[in-house]
Amino acid sequence: MNCDEAFDLITHPTDHNCEELQWHLQLCPRCRQMKETLAPALDTFQQILDDVTDVDQLSQFHADFHQTSDQESASIFPKTGQPFLSAETVRMAEQAASRLRAESVTNQMTKPSQKPKPHQKRLVHAALILLVGFLMGWGISLNGPENQFSPSVSSLQSQQPCLWIAQRESRANQPAKTAREKGSASNVVLSCVACHLQSTAE
């Protein structure tokens, strides 16, 4: 283990006492010093986390939760009609998804690989030329109409039922209903987005 990995473990929410780290600390005065310096903060975090993740408490909570979830889940799950969601917020979520996707693609491309052979180099050059051409084309297309991003946001205005909440509630109200009936029930329930648009218009 190197000092960088040791820092990961020193600040690890659960594995901060593992044997591997103890061995490293015995041999590395620098990390030992670091851990001592950070101790007042680390101990506080870890104590709070220990309180929260007490296994018995949590499993009890989950048991209680599952028992009461059908009648009393209002505080955990949103209910129909609460105006929380705006189109802007959904757009934010979509933008986050496209950024993360772009980054995962970049990460895959920059993963360490073996040195390319000459013919592979030629292929890479050809691909680069294609990429540049593609990017230039993209640059031009950016001058076009703005609306190509985020199809679902643009369709939000035209009623997108919050199917999750609708399905939760239709199940809670009529447990014996069939899937098809649930589907039709959800059509009746207004979406959270629609509620929001309505409430801001009022």
Added chain:
Amino acid sequence: MIDDATIMKRICSGEYLLFDELVLRYRERLLRFAWSKYGSLSAAEDLVQEAFLSAFAARESYNPAFAFSTWLWTIFLNLCRRHYKRELRHPREMVRSSFAAAEAAVIPEPSSSETPLQVALKTEQFELLALYLAELPEVQADALRLRFFGGMKFTEIALTMDCSLSAAKIRVKNGLLQLAHRFSEGSTSEGEVS
């Protein structure tokens, strides 16, 4: 246990109730994060709910190339920051007044309807930590909250905060150094706090 990506796939094909499972998996961690940032449970609950709703509404844009948890945290962090900017000029004052208001609402002992999370987070220690976190630069405090309350790896923190891996580590390290210093100063300056 079904993994998050499979759940999302099934949600996108119509099994919407499976989203409940994702809520159960992440809700507590998100709540801890927001509670330590705002000192108010109801504000924290609203933000957590908004994050889940927007992830559900934008479910078609999810891609298994990245982790659902990273996406959810990214959405949530953005919502928190928007709220933070909108709501306050003085984070420390807000956290302190929220905790003070909660204490004023007389709660002699934990009521039976409280979850273990609620009980644990109603400690003086948590309150003090939240106050000290509010004194740090926001990126440092958020990195610490993601690391400890979110239980995230540094690579996930970097993705969520849109920064490099080393920047994520430096934020956590510098934040911890300042917090440790603040805790060691101890109660000397706390007289001025209360």
